[in-house]
């Protein structure tokens with residue numbers, strides 16, 4: 001278990017928290033009016049940032065950048081700035097969804113894609129946002145210590161960080177950052193274009209992770225109530241335009257053609273999917289979940305010819321995607337799980353390794369499909385037997 005709330009304090013000193021009482025009118029910072037769920041954690045992250053004053057921070061986006069991780073990274077950078085912390089936001093996997101590429105562009109977000117030769121060891125600290133574990137996807141001889149870790153996935157733990165805040169009952173990591181902003185002296189300023197972009201990004205992150213607030217939790221609504229006054233509505237409309245590309249349409253069609261339904265469970269393999277279209281798998285899962293009588297949809301395909309990528313969506317009160325995916329697919333030899341997730345959704349990735357070099361694509365797909373189907377149907381079978389017996 002990570003130590004929650006408690007920053008490791010090299011100096012032993014905890015800085016007093018400047019709280020925004022009556023509103024800082026000189027800078028147009030409206031006063032905080034909402035409820036703060038975790039004032040102790042706010043105090044702790046501010047103290048942690050104070051201890052790192054003047055340092056160079058690497059903010060890590062793991063996996064494919066999505067609206068919640070992008071907004072959280074920008075919020076982390078914004079908070080660091082008040083402590084003269086110079087932050088670089090890095091991501092490792094392509095920004096595959098066209099909407100997310102447009103988001104980064106319109107936010108002027110200055111994210112850097114990792115390139116070979118980037119000296120991660122040269123940073124003083126790292127911050128992780130919106131991810132379950134703080135493992136870097138690349139090998140670094142001496143990775144910098146972790147300054148902050150803020151997330152809303154299921155707690156895994158087993159690492160050290162200056163500050164840890166994991167709230168499984170938050171719909172988005174963006175909401176946690178919004179709470180820090182609302183209740184500290186780092187609050188957003190009205191009429192400041194950079195702050196407007198950050199508020200807009202956070203709002204979009206919350207909407208993206210909560211199915212447009214359909215699955216929002218109290219903290220997400222509180223965040224929305226705070227953020228709305230700063231939002232650039234035109235920008236929000238621009239970045240949240242839902243469009244489905246022709247290739248995603250095609251993936252959805254393959255999902256429809258190949259679906260098999262057992263009880264309330266729908267499984268569909270969509271074959272080979274290009275790297276840039278990988279989000280089509282999750283979109284297909286979202287779509288097939290709307291099939292009448294289906295409570296859980298799992299869609300998978302082979303992405304980029306070398307990894308089986310899958311997406312689980314569920315409305316079932318009894319399926320916990322995190323535990324379910326971990327139980328079905330297990331972990332690699334290093335103990336890293338192939339999958340995990342949040343309250344209502346999750347993903348998994350299984351590298352094909354040497355098999356990726358198989359030139360017979362039909363045979364490769366047949367093996368991948370059969371393996372996934374057997375594992376999933378075996379698991380469902382077990383659950384049904386359990387259900388019948390119990």
Ligand SMILES: [Mn+2]
Pocket residue numbers: 068069130152171172173209
């Ligand atoms: Mn998230």
